[in-house]
Amino acid sequence: MLCSGGGGDKNSPMITLYGFGSYFGLPDQSPLVMKTMVQLTMAGLAFDVSVTGYMNAPKGKLPYIRDGEETIADSTFIRKHIETKYGADLDSGLNDLQRVQAWTIERMVEDHLLWAITYVRWTRDENYAKACALFAAFPQAMRGSLAEPSPKRMLDGLQAQGFGRHSEEDVTELCSRSLGALSTHLGDKAYLFGERPAGVDATAFGVLACLGTDVFDTKLTRKARSFANLMAYRERMMAKYFPEFGASA
Numbered sequence: 001m002l003c004s005g006g007g008g009d010k011n012s013p014m015i016t017l018y019g020f021g022s023y024f025g026l027p028d029q030s031p032l033v034m035k036t037m038v039q040l041t042m043a044g045l046a047f048d049v050s051v052t053g054y055m056n057a058p059k060g061k062l063p064y065i066r067d068g069e070e071t072i073a074d075s076t077f078i079r080k081h082i083e084t085k086y087g088a089d090l091d092s093g094l095n096d097l098q099r100v101q102a103w104t105i106e107r108m109v110e111d112h113l114l115w116a117i118t119y120v121r122w123t124r125d126e127n128y129a130k131a132c133a134l135f136a137a138f139p140q141a142m143r144g145s146l147a148e149p150s151p152k153r154m155l156d157g158l159q160a161q162g163f164g165r166h167s168e169e170d171v172t173e174l175c176s177r178s179l180g181a182l183s184t185h186l187g188d189k190a191y192l193f194g195e196r197p198a199g200v201d202a203t204a205f206g207v208l209a210c211l212g213t214d215v216f217d218t219k220l221t222r223k224a225r226s227f228a229n230l231m232a233y234r235e236r237m238m239a240k241y242f243p244e245f246g247a248s249a
Ligand SMILES: N[C@@H](CCC(=O)N[C@@H](CS)C(=O)NCC(=O)O)C(=O)O
Pocket: 030, 031, 032, 033, 060, 061, 062, 063, 073, 074, 075, 076, 150, 153
């Protein structure tokens, strides 16, 4: 798939973004791959998406990108790369305090709320089969040892992070605090820091896109979908960056 950044044509499409692919009505099943898709687009960079890179992921996870001779793993380092190499400041409209706030929000979303997605997909009996179907649907190039051990790795990750030790009620309560903080911060603004999206909007969108799909229906996802301004924001970001996925994703 060739994606053209909204800002135009700063480079030839020499960047390849390695993702999982489109599942569950989303541009990619991974919030962090979607984050990077949005950030590349914000930077005006054209890119190809490949779903064949998982087995070669330098840090064992996606996303990573190949930019000419360089390989950069991890969504935060990818952002640093595109800002450094292409001079694109994704927080250009933000003052110093807002930049700090944006980083704080990003950590809350990425290092806390994001785990709710893993929890919802891999610990709920009613969702586990759907999540496993994801691996079954992976292209041959992404299979190998991946299809079997990954669910276990998700559960091990949840144990290490902590959500795996809590009841669904407790995880929902913890995530409600972060969703509430995000919702209050957003208020009635179009994006987290005003009328223009900043880098952190890509992160928040990726996670809300996943929590907002009705493919995985749990107490936690219903809670997430109850934040009307966050869901409207999710739709706004989807329409802006992935119009082909429309309002129903
Ligand atoms: N800190 C990394 C985290 C990447 C990450 O957790 N990727 C997940 C998908 S959202 C993954 O590849 N999971 C598959 C696995 O662990 O096997 C980043 O920001 O890129």
